[in-house]
Amino acid sequence: MRDTSDNVPRRRVATALLVIGAATGCLLAATGLLRHDAGLPDTVVARVNNVNISREQLQQYVALVNANSRSEKDTNYILQRMIDEELLVQRGVELGLLNLDSTVRNAIVQSVTSRFTSTENVMPVSDDDLRAYYESHISYFTPEDRLLVEVISPADFPLPRKPLTEKSLREYLGETVTARLQDLSPGEQTGRIDANGQVFDLRLVARQAGEPPPLPAIRPAVTREYRRAQNEQAFRDYVAWLRGRADIAIAGDAN
Helix, strand or coil: CCCCCCCCCCHHHHHHHHHHHHHHHHHHHHHHCCCCCCCCCCCCEEEECCEEEHHCCCCHHHHHHCCCHHHHHHHHHHHHHHHHHHHHHHHHHCCCHHCCCCHHHHHHHHHHHHCCCCCCCCCCCHHHHHHHHHHHHHCCCCCCCCCEEEEECCCCCCCCCEEEEHHHHHHHCCCHHHHHCCCCCCCCCCEEEEEEEEEEEEEEEEEEECCCCHHHCCCCCHHHHHHHHHHHHHHHHHHHHHHHHHHCCCCCCCC
């Protein structure tokens, strides 16, 4: 094949070759040129180069295709399409599409990482493990303190007359005034504070400490957090394993 890199972007060349690979795979399937091998393991229905297609994969694919098709497809027909698909994937790797197309790379990364966030086949969490996690992360599940603040000046400032979280106070009063309130004990007054183009004077009336709810009341939320933390750790362990088995070289001036 002549070199077309001067006239056509590399990505388009790779795509064109990939289409040729697809047509070839379909032709082989249609004409029955794919050889049969009686030596495959019982769990394997086909092998494409060094990649096995399991009988379980075929069954899942048949169910998926027929669930979304107006007419039921023959199992052998679906198997041939799976072979074509595997050929396309392998051809794409040969052509370096993983390096050319960020969309392909992102799809693969997302597919691998999704294994650590999938809700399918989730193992139940034992009461002991859940309670241990809850107690060791009790601050996370404890609501924020709430402050009841009286505005002395400006007298018409629209601060709600109810206990507010630090976040809500910052939205009304800004960082400087809220920080001063956090240092007060109930009954104490801020004194004059110039902030946000106004002069504030406030009194801390009461401080309501956040109380962690009992575990049974928030069990679903704690379970979700527990599983999220477990998945994150499993992913970190998996990446560490990948790094451990890889040969990685980094240029000395890459820092």
